[in-house]
Amino acid sequence: MTVDVLYFAWVRERIGLPKEKVETDAPTVAVLVEELKAREDRYAAAFADLSALRVAVDQELTDFDAPLDGVREVAFFPPMTGG
C-alpha cells in the first residue's frame, strides 16, 4: 500500500522534506519506522530516539504500536509546543 508520510519541525529538517509517498507493507508504525531507518542515515538520525517523537495516524495521535492497515497518512513530529 502507499502511505503519505509527513514530517514536522526538527524531524522535517533532519530528514529534509515535509512529505513523501512511501510504499510499504509494514503492519505497524514501528515496522514502518524500521523500514525508513534502513533507507539512509538522515532517517536513522531522525528516528534514533523514539521517546523524543510523537506519531499521528490519519490525523489522530497514537503510539508506535498502532496498526497501519488501511491507513492513508502517518505523521512524525517532536512533542507539541502549542499555546
Add this chain to the structure above:
Amino acid sequence: MAVRVQSDSFDPGAELTAFAHGRRDAGAVVTFSGLVRDTAARDLEAMEIEHYPAMTERAIAGIEAEAVARWSLTDSLVIHRHGRLAPGEIIMMVATAAPHRADAFAAAEFLMDYLKSRAPFWKKEITRAGESWVAAKDEDEQALDRWRDGA
C-alpha cells in the same frame, strides 16, 4: 464552540466583546491570551510557529468537546496563530463562557493545558545567535495529570 487557526493577527479585546455579546445565559466569561515572549537574553527576532493543517482544527475541536463534556459551558472559543511572529505579538486566545465563574476558569485552564501538549503546533525561536526549536517542558506534560481520573 469555535476554533480558528490563522496566520493573521487579531484583536483580543474585539474578540472578547464579540464573544460576550448578547449572552443571557452566561454569568461568566474567562479569557486567556498568549503572547510571544522574548528570550532571557532579550535577543528574540521572531518566533515561527509550524502546524499540521489537516490535524490542527480537529485536535482543538476534540479538546473543546472534552471541556464541554466536563464543565457546564455555554460556549468556548480558541484562536491560534501560525507563521512568523515578532516578540510581543499575540499568539493565541482561549475564551470560555459559563453560567458561573468556577466552570469558566477551570475549562479555560484545561483548554490551555491541552493546547500546550496536544495541539499540533511547534515553536521555533529565531535569535541573533541562531535558531532553535522550543522543547516541550516536563511540567507541561505533568499539568495534564491533574485533569485525569476525574481530578
